[in-house]
Each structure stands twice: as C-alpha cells, then as structure tokens.
Amino acid sequence: MAKILSILVAMMLVLSGCDKPAGPSTGNDKASEAPATTKVADKPIVIDPSLATAGKTLYAQNCIFCHQADAIGKPGFAPSLTNHEFLSVSSNKFLLSTIRDGRAGTGMPPFSHLGKQDIESIVAYLRSYATLPDRSAEVDAQPAAQGDITRGQASFELICLTCHGPGGNGYAAGGTGTAIGKAGTLDKVTDGFLRVTIQEGRTNTRMLGFGKEGPRVMAALSDQEIDDIIVYLRTVPSK
Ligand code: HEC
Numbered sequence: 001m002a003k004i005l006s007i008l009v010a011m012m013l014v015l016s017g018c019d020k021p022a023g024p025s026t027g028n029d030k031a032s033e034a035p036a037t038t039k040v041a042d043k044p045i046v047i048d049p050s051l052a053t054a055g056k057t058l059y060a061q062n063c064i065f066c067h068q069a070d071a072i073g074k075p076g077f078a079p080s081l082t083n084h085e086f087l088s089v090s091s092n093k094f095l096l097s098t099i100r101d102g103r104a105g106t107g108m109p110p111f112s113h114l115g116k117q118d119i120e121s122i123v124a125y126l127r128s129y130a131t132l133p134d135r136s137a138e139v140d141a142q143p144a145a146q147g148d149i150t151r152g153q154a155s156f157e158l159i160c161l162t163c164h165g166p167g168g169n170g171y172a173a174g175g176t177g178t179a180i181g182k183a184g185t186l187d188k189v190t191d192g193f194l195r196v197t198i199q200e201g202r203t204n205t206r207m208l209g210f211g212k213e214g215p216r217v218m219a220a221l222s223d224q225e226i227d228d229i230i231v232y233l234r235t236v237p238s239k
C-alpha cells in the first residue's frame, strides 16, 4: 500500500510538473527586479532507485538499439545517456519528459505508450550509472542568459555549427552534436543546463568544455560569450 501511494505521489509530481518553461530570453529584458530564471522544475521528482532492475530490461527492449549497451551512445547516431556530466545536470523532469515526448525532428521517438512507471524505471536505471552528485536543482535555478543574439550566432557558426549543424539542427547535417536548436530540446532545458554543459562539456564524448576553467576546455569562451550563444539558440526554433 505504501508503495502504491508513493508511486501515485510520484505520478502526481510528474503531472504537476508539466508547465512550460519560461519563454525565450530576449537579452534586453531589464523589466524585472529579481533575476529571471528559466527554472523548469519546482518540486524535484523523486524516483525510487529500486526500479532500476525493471528499468534495465525496459532499456534493453526499447533503447539499446540506438543508445547502445550501457547507454554509452554512438557518435552521430545517439548521445550517451550515462555520461557523468549529463546525468549530473539532468533533472528527473527533463529525463522523464524527453523520454515521454521524444524530440520532434530528430531520431529520438516518443515513448509515452510505455506509461509513467516504465519511464521512471528507465530513468532509475540510467541514474544507477551516476558517479557525480545530482546538481540539477542548482543548475536549473541559475539565472536566464542575457546577451547579444548576433554575437551569439557568430560564435555558434564559428565553433558549434561543425558538430551541431546549421541552426543546431543536429545529426541531419552529418555532425556528431545533438539538435540543440530544436524546440524539442530547448523547451525542456533551462539556460543553466545549456550554460553548464557548454562550460564543462561531457567526458568521453566529442562535446568538450568551452568555459574558462575545467579539465576539458578546448576553446575558452567568456561567460558572456556563452550566454550570447544561449540567447541566440533560444531564437532559432521560431526562425
Ligand atoms: C531510433 C533511435 C532511438 C531510440 C530507439 C531511442 N533514442 Fe533516445 N535519442 C536518439 C537520438 C538520435 C537522440 C538525440 C536527438 C538530438 O539530435 O537532439 C536521442 C536523445 C535522447 C535523450 C536526450 C539526451 C541528451 O543528451 O539530451 C534521452 C534522455 C533519450 N534519448 C532517452 C532514450 C530512452 C530512455 C530510450 C528508450 C526508451 C531512447 N532514448 C530510445 C535516438 C533514439
């Protein structure tokens, strides 16, 4: 009974967390006093780690073909889902909703037919690979990016386009980077998620870090240059 109750509570949390994230930042919105955030998750969704055993089977049945054994991904085909930095910045809400809805216009199909508990089980399985603390609450609470769209576009085209495709279109152009300019990605991630991923990169993938510090930095972009890219990306889906 207690188990059923906790599942119900988790389901209610998933349902109540379905509000859309804040709209695209324009970069010159100085109206509000408090720093705006693109906070997506208000209450963290708790997932029972013991669901991981069931999740492993479900992963093998539904995901392994694309995301590979141990969800390590395959460059240019499907991203790693067990990458340390990826899991560390990803909230359960982001993972659950991405699996449920897929990413329109990419190779990632929706899995809503599996139902909430099976999707939670898969997330529990992915989380069992986590080696870094879950930073998603702090990352999602970061302020919204403020910056210059034109400068952001120039940096994007110079540095990111070769892997992420024109307008962040993703694998379609033959690169290895995911579709970071598609609404299916942007509607589900906060500016903090984008910022920290761009700063720190993802170990053992072709996504290097572009921040000023960190072990894997390939080209140092300033915090402002990174925010410029984020405000540019936020304009892409409406273009
Ligand atoms: C037919 C291939 C395919 C299958 C099957 C598939 N995926 Fe994906 N998945 C992709 C691709 C391709 C992307 C990257 C989309 C893009 O370019 O942004 C992706 C992206 C994702 C992401 C976002 C990762 C990130 O870096 O932000 C998650 C989470 C995910 N998939 C989970 C799953 C799970 C869980 C399953 C099984 C229930 C699954 N996928 C099945 C192809 C697939």
Ligand code: HEC
Pocket: 073, 074, 075, 076, 078, 079, 080, 081, 083, 156, 159, 160, 161, 162, 163, 164, 176, 177, 178, 179, 180, 185, 193, 194, 197, 198, 202, 205, 206, 207, 208, 210, 229
């Ligand atoms: C050398 C290729 C390469 C370059 C250059 C590159 N990326 Fe990536 N990026 C990747 C790959 C590959 C991934 C996904 C990791 C994986 O496959 O597991 C990724 C993932 C990301 C993600 C997470 C997307 C998601 O689906 O969760 C963001 C955000 C991102 N990159 C932003 C950028 C930005 C901004 C730039 C330019 C400053 C950039 N990247 C440059 C290869 C690259």
